[in-house]
Amino acid sequence: MTSAFERVCKELEKYEHPLFTFSAREKGESVEVIIDFRNKELGLHTYYFELHPRDLEHPQFEWTFQRQIYDCVHDYIVEMFVRTPQERQH
Numbered sequence: 001m002t003s004a005f006e007r008v009c010k011e012l013e014k015y016e017h018p019l020f021t022f023s024a025r026e027k028g029e030s031v032e033v034i035i036d037f038r039n040k041e042l043g044l045h046t047y048y049f050e051l052h053p054r055d056l057e058h059p060q061f062e063w064t065f066q067r068q069i070y071d072c073v074h075d076y077i078v079e080m081f082v083r084t085p086q087e088r089q090h
Contacts (some may be wrong), residue, residue: 004056005031011065020073029053033069047076061070 006023008031015022023034027050028029035047051065059065 004029004051004053007056007061008033008051008065011062015069017073019059022069031056033072035069035072044080047072047079 005024005026012022012024012033019038021036021038023036025032025034030050030052033049033051035049037044037046051068055061055064055068069078
């Protein structure tokens with residue numbers, strides 16, 4: 001039987017992006033997915049999200065995982081803004 005961690009790693013092998021790397025690590029009963037920017041010189045933070053046992057046991061895991069990774073990449077890109085109109089003016 002494949003472990004949750006192995007299942008996530010196998011699924012991550014299907015994803016390749018020119019700007020980001022994807023990896024995973026075990027975190028208790030969950031699996032933590034790591035999205036990192038390839039260009040380390042920019043000093044950008046690393047993005048993490050957890051997959052819980054209920055996520056991993058979902059009958060449509062591949063599809064829900066894809067939606068979650070796309071949503072998280074979007075959130076990560078938004079977090080990279082260094083200035084937005086919502087910031088207070090000094």
